[in-house]
Amino acid sequence: MGKRGGTKHQKRAAVSKSVPITDKKKSTWAVKDCPGPHNGRYCIPLGMLLRDILGVTKTKRETSRVLSGRMITVDGKTRVNEKFPVGLMDVIEFPSAGKHYRIVVKEKGRLYPVEVSKDDTKKKILKVVKKHSGKGNKIILTFHDGRNVFGDNNIRVGDSVIFDLSSGKIKDVLKLQKGARCLIVEGKHAGLIAKLEDVKEKEGMKPQATLKGKEEFITVAGYLLVVDDSFKV
Secondary structure, three states: OOOOOOOOOEEHHHOOOOOOOOOOOOOOEEOOOOOOOOOHHHOEEHHHHHHHHOOOOOOHHHHHHHHHOOOOEEOOEEOOOOOOEEOOOOEEEEOOOOEEEEEEEOHHHOEEEEEOOOHHHHEEEEEEEEEEEOHHHOEEEEEOOOOEEEEOOOOOOOOEEEEEOOOOEEEEEEOOOOOOEEEEOOOOOOOOEEEEEEEEOOOOOOOEEEEEOOOEEEEEHHHEEEOOOOOOO
């Protein structure tokens, strides 16, 4: 009988390119992410973030001790599983240490934790990836982190929203339109912030977006995340 399901283990040499570790030969095994709010190829397991990237812990035992002590929150919720996947725009906090980080994308499409202020942890930019009708014809928006929230027809797939993590409500809408400030999250331009000039659709191709930063370039429209003026990488 054939094997079912994926492997429960992860070799360090085969870690996703989105994880910012370069010493892949340091050891044989790495923490494998479990099913969660982010795609497996575009996330960092919480245990790997603590030990290999932030350097908060040195060993797997220390990591387990910190997590079981309920010392870490992700988007305001305590997480104790070292395999929990954290991804783009997630807010990681160490309340006892007064440290706060946001996961952003930088060069080569890698995810990095960037330290932010306490005030910045109250909100999160979310990209709308799906929109459908629910019971009573209510509009339901699905965001890039798997979150589902009631919305309206003024919000379209591709737009972003500023989401209040404490109230669970949408505070503002960032439209994907000409002049929008966009973060490129994938492709060779990943990590750049540029202004959207135009989006064109061609038969047999993904919609192409023209942007202008230091120079004008073209990328896949699906790689764009609209951000507000205060966002920095």
